[in-house]
Amino acid sequence: MARARKTVTFLASPRLHGRGYVQQGERRAADYLRQRFAALGLQPLALGYFQPFTLDVNTFPGRLRLRVGRQQLRPGADFIAAPGSGPGQLRGQPIQLDTLIFTDEAAGQRFLSAPLEGRIVVLRQRDAERLRTLPDVFAQRVAEAAARIELVPAKLTASLAPEQAEQVQVQVLAARWPATPAPVELAVEARLQPAYPTQNVVGVVRGAVQPDSFVVVTAHYDHLGRMGRRAYxxxxxxxxxxxxxxxxxxxxxAQPANRPRYSVAFLAFGAEEAGLVGSRYFVAHPLLPLDRIRFLINLDLEGTGQAGATVVNGKVHEREYQLLERLNAAGGHLPALAPRGRAANSDHYPFSEAGVPAFFLYLRGTPTYYHDVFDRAETLPLSGFAGLFKLVVAYCQRLEHPL
Ligand SMILES: [Zn+2]
Structure with missing residues (x-):
């Protein structure tokens, strides 16, 4: 556990810049992983353990400022750039979207006759969604504004985009926005990185009895990178x-005493947060025969666990799920397991779609920080980590010795 805690702390530290596409964060993480793989004596599945691929991704490497009235908002905590935001620098009195346009035709006509070029538009997230219920010209008009500020009710949740809009787009916590209108100063440095080179990190422990059968363990190591110069x-x-x-x-x-009968492959994927890019690439360019994978276990979000684990595909592979339940009950590893159907929510999905039997196990519990600047190592309990480790080992052992 001490070593696992150290790994999490290192990967989540500012030195790795959020393991994204600013300051080569993803590459630093990948270099660290291949060092660990090499130190364990894993066999590389590709030259130097790296399977290279590229992706287009929008990034926020530099200046990110938002001032409203006299208040300077904090990047990450108070506001974030929307994933596809363009770069730009603006100041002025913003225009609040008139919500009468949703119910009143005259208000709609007034809105459509007032051009928004060069202006800063402010709208609530739920009105941004409601815009889609109106004729397309309304959304087009909003898209013509130089900047768009979306007020988000509960929490800021960041993600990545493969393209960049012309418009400057930010999301602000509604609680941080003043009740009375105030002038805005906004500066966003955004850089679209076309064909950014990144990699999966891939190694294997060869099986002692059936080395051409594989159990595969996967986890993505990438994350969302930086949000301006300070926040990550x-x-x-x-x-x-x-x-x-x-x-x-x-x-x-990797320890000789634990040498498996089947080969066990370890695939650390890049660019999951950009839309399962690394795992999709692996499935399209497999470094081991997909039809020789007996089972795949994907690990994502394993830092809590007070409430047990959810098993994606548990309702698809019922016999295997029953086995998992029995092993968990017998060993008392995790407080509870819950099965789920298919879900495209992590790297198991491209494999599942290609016919590879796979579970994605994620732990449930607190804290629930997700895709925000608060998902830090210091507050992560790792409550279910050891239990999940034992459960996966027990499960893999039973796969090798079918009844
Ligand atoms: Zn994830």
Whole structure:
């Protein structure tokens, strides 16, 4: 546990810049992983353990400022750039979207006759969604504004985009926005990185009895990177935790005393947060025969666990799920398991779609920080980490010895 905790702390530290596409954060994380793989003596599945690929991704490497009235808002905590925001610098009195346009035709006509070029538009997130219920010209008009400020009710949740709009787009916590209109100063440095080179990190422990049959353990190591010069997304739960668990499983199977009968492959994926890019690439360019994978276990969000684990595909592979339940009950590893159907929510999905039997196990509990600047190592309990480790080892052992 001490080593796992250290791994999570390192991966989530500012030195890795949020493991994204600013300051080569993802590459630093990948270099660290291949060092760990090499130290364990894993066999590389590709030259230097790296399977390279590229992606288009929008980034926020530099200046990110938002001032409203006299108040300077904090990037990350009070506001974030929307994933596809363009770059720009603006100041002026913003225009609040008139919500009468949703109910009153005359208000709609007034809105459509007033051009928004060069202006800063402010709208609530739910009105942004409601815009889609109106004729397209309304959304087009909003898109013509130089900047768009969306007020988000509960929490800021960041993500990545493969393209960049012309418009400057930010999301602000509604509680931080003044009740009375105030002038705005906004500066966003956004850089679209076309064909940014990144990588999956891939190794294997060869099986002693059936080396051409595989159990595969996967976890994504990338995260969302930086949000301006100071703020970054640590991604401790998502997914330094799963990466640390993958490394602990690799350390276990790399010991001669634990040599598995089947080969066990360890795939640490890049660019999951950009839309499962690394795992999709692996499935399209497999480094081991997909039809020789007996089972795949994907690890993502493994930092809590007080409430047990959810098993995606548990309702698809019922017999295997029953086995998992029995092993968990017998060993008392996790407080509870809950099965789910299919879900495209992590790296197991491209494999499942290609016919590879797979579970995605994620732990449930607190804290629930997700895709924000608060997902830090310091507050991550790792309550279910050891239990999940034991459950996965027990499950893999039973796969090798079918009844
Ligand atoms: Zn994740």
């Amino acid at each position: 997304f640590p991604g401790a739960n998502d997914n330094a935790s799963g990466t640390a668990l993958l490394l602990e499983l690799a350390a276990h199977y």
